[in-house]
Structure formats: C-alpha cells, structure tokens
Amino acid sequence: MKKEKKNEKEILSQELYDRLKDHLYSKRPVLGEDSPFSELLQSMVNQVLEGEMSSFMNEERASSRKNKRNGKTLKKVRTNSGDIYVETPRDRNGDFEPELIGKRERELSSGLDEQILALYAQGNSIEDVRRLLIQMYGVEISAGKISQITDKVLPEIQEWRNRELKSFYPIVYLDAIHFKVRNEGKYSSHAFYTVYSVDWQGKRDLLGLYVQGSEGASRWGIILEDLKRRGIADVLVMCTDNLTGFSEVIGEVFPKTIVQKCIVHQVRSSLKYVDSKDIKKVTxxxxxxxxxxTLEQAESALLAFEVKWSNKYQYIVDQWRGNWEELMAYMNFNSGMKKMIYTTNPVEALHRIMRKLIKSKAAWVSQTALTKQLYLSLMHNKKSWAKKANGWTEIQRSILEKYSDRISEYI
Structure with missing residues (x-):
C-alpha cells in the first residue's frame, strides 16, 4: 500500500514537472494566471508544514505529553506566485503553532504589499492594481484590501510631513500643480503646493506635502508659517511665479528673503496679447x-523696448517696470546662481512625475487618496529630483563672499 502511494506521488511529481517544463518552453510569464508554479509552491508549503508537525509530535512524545494528530485545516493563502491552498496540520491539544504560515495568517511573506505600493506609486488606480496582480501573479485581492494596504503609508506620510527642517536654505522654489478630486459626484480643483529646496550642501529636497484647495497667496502664507515652525529660520532666495500678493506674504514670514519672480512666467504673460505677426520680434x-x-544693461534694454513698442504694447512695459526689482534680483549673483534662480523651471522635474498621474486618471476619490499616490509616486521616483545641484561649490563661494555675515550662524 505504501509503495502504491509512493508511486502515485512520483507520477504526480512527474506530471507537474512536465507541465512546468511545457510552461517554460511556451515563453509565457513564469508567474501569473494558469502558471503551474503556484502548484509547485503549494506542494512545497504543505510538505514543510507536514515536516513542522512531525517535528512537533516527536517533541511531544519525547516529553511524554499525551497528544495526537487531529486532521488538517484547509485555507487559501496569497503569494506572489498566485493563490495556493494550504493544509495546516492540527493536534488534539491545539498546541501546534506552525512557523511558516501562522494559523490566522492568509499571506505567505513574499513582499506582495511592497508590490502593491510600487504599482500604486506608478499612477495605477486601485482597480488597475487589482487587475495587474491577477495578470502578473494570479493573485486576486479585493479593492478594499488594496486600499487598506496603501493606507499603511499614511503614518509614514504624517511623520515625513512634520520632520524637522534645516535652519537655512540658499534656494527655495515655490509653485503649484492642480488635480481634480471627486466628492459626491462633483469635481473640485485641489492644488499641490510644491516647496522644492536646495540646501547649503547643494542637495535638492522636497520640504513638504501640502494639498489644499485652489492656489492663493493666503494659503501660501500658511505653508510658509509651517516651514518656519519646522525649523527654517532664513531663506536667501525664494523663486516664485507672478501670483498676486505672493511677495507680500513671503516678506511677512521671511523678511530678509530675496524674492525672484520667474522670468519665464513673465515672458509668457507679456506675450499673451501680442499680435501673431509681432511675437517673434517682441520675444x-x-x-x-x-x-x-548687468543690471544697467538690462535697464537700457527695457528702455529700448519701450521706445520701440510702447505705442502698441505699453502694458508689457508696465508689467516689467512694476515687477522690476523682483524680476532682476538674479542679476546680483554669479552666472551659476543666475541659471538656477531666474526661473521656477527646476521644479518641473517634480511636476513631470505628477503630471503622469494626471494622464492616468481624471480625478481622485478623496484628498487622502490623492495625497497617498502623490507621496508614493514622488518617493518611488526620488532619484530623478533629489540630485545635487551642478557647479554648487562655485555658487557657495559667491554666496559666502556677499552674504557671509547673514549666513555665518547657519553654516
């Protein structure tokens, strides 16, 4: 009888071996739906559990405790090779505690949670993640369970949001990007307030994760106060767009900070009402x-522009003169620093990551869902935006030469 069972087991093993070989030669994915690898894993897991029970019963007999086997409990377990059915051995006294998969566990430790977070970080919706898990691993997980797994990152987000910041930053870029959030069937715009910095060592960093309603100077004021609360005492230059009231808000929170308005934004605004036939020349x-x-040569160029175009485009001259000090702030720095601060374009490295999310979906079900996906996406792509600034040592020297008294207490 035992020999017959052994032969039967050998036949089944050979059959599984043949199926595995055929599957490999078919060039289909190793893991996923209909893959025999989950059956192989299932067989191995059950054999290991059986081995654990045998070892446990040997210890019971050695200690003279009265105990016997008491059948098995069948349960479905998730793995990244697909769902498997595990037969957990039982003992009459209920003392056996399997190590590989605990009695109440429903998942074989396999990094599946990390896979879910990685897929979500790439801009996939909850439903997309559910479908991809079936395709790649043959694992079916409910949307609710996937949402619970992504919720595990919320404490991490909260800790990261409140982390202590450095006391001094040479450059901070302030800009916003907008997303749609659906609430009770209605769509509303939510702004992601980007605070992107360069510290004294030239390392770039994102200083916070602020998602609120539509953009406004007053909301920026709240954010700047939060940055101050978290440790920032001074910022040398803040680069901004031309949002109304922005400079005044910055001056209230960081009175010593130099405001550099984005030249690119200003040029776009200037060209907004220019006739198509004049755009090339005006540009x-x-x-x-x-x-x-030099600043003097820039003033001469503006005067020449006024003489040539004021009859037709006086509003452009007025725009530049009205913002002149903050548009030309970069003129007081060396060429390397000029390139870094004359525009808020460096923050676009971050916004490109986030725009990928916009393309993949029209709206988020809540602000929390948006915040989770933004955070995971940014951390997943951190290497692309957390690089050290080029030529930073030369920029450090130029800052020290001009602002040594101001920054000496921070460096």
Whole structure:
C-alpha cells in the first residue's frame, strides 16, 4: 500500500514537472494566471508544514505529553506566485503553532504589499492594481484590501510631513500643480503646493506635502508659517511665479528673503496679447532684457523696448517696470546662481512625475487618496529630483563672499 502511494506521488511529481517544463518552453510569464508554479509552491508549503508537525509530535512524545494528530485545516493563502491552498496540520491539544504560515495568517511573506505600493506609486488606480496582480501573479485581492494596504503609508506620510527642517536654505522654489478630486459626484480643483529646496550642501529636497484647495497667496502664507515652525529660520532666495500678493506674504514670514519672480512666467504673460505677426520680434527684444550681463544693461534694454513698442504694447512695459526689482534680483549673483534662480523651471522635474498621474486618471476619490499616490509616486521616483545641484561649490563661494555675515550662524 505504501509503495502504491509512493508511486502515485512520483507520477504526480512527474506530471507537474512536465507541465512546468511545457510552461517554460511556451515563453509565457513564469508567474501569473494558469502558471503551474503556484502548484509547485503549494506542494512545497504543505510538505514543510507536514515536516513542522512531525517535528512537533516527536517533541511531544519525547516529553511524554499525551497528544495526537487531529486532521488538517484547509485555507487559501496569497503569494506572489498566485493563490495556493494550504493544509495546516492540527493536534488534539491545539498546541501546534506552525512557523511558516501562522494559523490566522492568509499571506505567505513574499513582499506582495511592497508590490502593491510600487504599482500604486506608478499612477495605477486601485482597480488597475487589482487587475495587474491577477495578470502578473494570479493573485486576486479585493479593492478594499488594496486600499487598506496603501493606507499603511499614511503614518509614514504624517511623520515625513512634520520632520524637522534645516535652519537655512540658499534656494527655495515655490509653485503649484492642480488635480481634480471627486466628492459626491462633483469635481473640485485641489492644488499641490510644491516647496522644492536646495540646501547649503547643494542637495535638492522636497520640504513638504501640502494639498489644499485652489492656489492663493493666503494659503501660501500658511505653508510658509509651517516651514518656519519646522525649523527654517532664513531663506536667501525664494523663486516664485507672478501670483498676486505672493511677495507680500513671503516678506511677512521671511523678511530678509530675496524674492525672484520667474522670468519665464513673465515672458509668457507679456506675450499673451501680442499680435501673431509681432511675437517673434517682441520675444527677441524681451530676451535682450533678461539676458543682459548687468543690471544697467538690462535697464537700457527695457528702455529700448519701450521706445520701440510702447505705442502698441505699453502694458508689457508696465508689467516689467512694476515687477522690476523682483524680476532682476538674479542679476546680483554669479552666472551659476543666475541659471538656477531666474526661473521656477527646476521644479518641473517634480511636476513631470505628477503630471503622469494626471494622464492616468481624471480625478481622485478623496484628498487622502490623492495625497497617498502623490507621496508614493514622488518617493518611488526620488532619484530623478533629489540630485545635487551642478557647479554648487562655485555658487557657495559667491554666496559666502556677499552674504557671509547673514549666513555665518547657519553654516
């Protein structure tokens, strides 16, 4: 009888071996739906559990305790090779505690949670993640369970949001990008307030994760106060767009900070009402202003622009003169620093990551869902935006030469 069972087991093993071989030669994914690898894993897991029970019963007999086997409990367990059915051996006294998969565990430790978070970080919706898990691993997990797994990152987000910041930053970029959130069938715009910094060592970092309603100077004021609360005492230069009231809010929280308004934003605003036939010429003349090597030459270029275009485009002259000090702030720095601060474009490395999310879905079910996915996506792609600034040592020297008294207490 025992020999017959052994032969039967050998036949089944050979059959599984043949199926595994055929599956490999078929060039289909090793893991996923219909893969025999889950059957192989199931067989191995059950054999290991059987081995654990045998070892346990040997110890029971050695200690003279009265105990016997008491059948098995069948349960479905998730693995990244697909769902498997595990037969957990039982003992009459109920003392056996399997190590491989505990009595109440429903998942074989396999990094499946990490896979779910990685898929979610790539901009996939909960339903997309559920479908991909079936395709890649043959594992079916409910949308509710996937949502619970992604919720595990919320304490981490809260800790990261409240972490202590450095006392001094040479450069901080302030900008916003907008997303749609669905609430009770209605869509509303939510702004992600980007605070992107360069510290004294030249390392770039994202200083917070602020998701609120539509963008406004007053909301930026609340964010700047939070940055101050978390340890920032001074910022040398803050680079911003031309949002109304932005400079005043910055001055209230960080009175010593130099505000550099984005030249690119200003040029776009200037060209907004220019006739198509004049755009090329106006653009070239504006370029002469912001590429001038000195402030005096930039002023001369603006005067020349006024003489040439004021009859038709006086509003452009008024825009530049009204914001002149903050548009030309970068002129007081060396060429390396000029390139870094004359525009908020460096923050686009972050926004490109986030725009990928916009393309994949129209709206998020809640602000919390948006926050989770933004955080995971940013951390998943951190290498692309957390790089050290190029030529930073030379920029450090130029800052020290001009602002040594101001920053000496921080460095």
């Amino acid at each position: 070239m003349d504006l370029r002469k202003i912001y590429t001038a090597p």
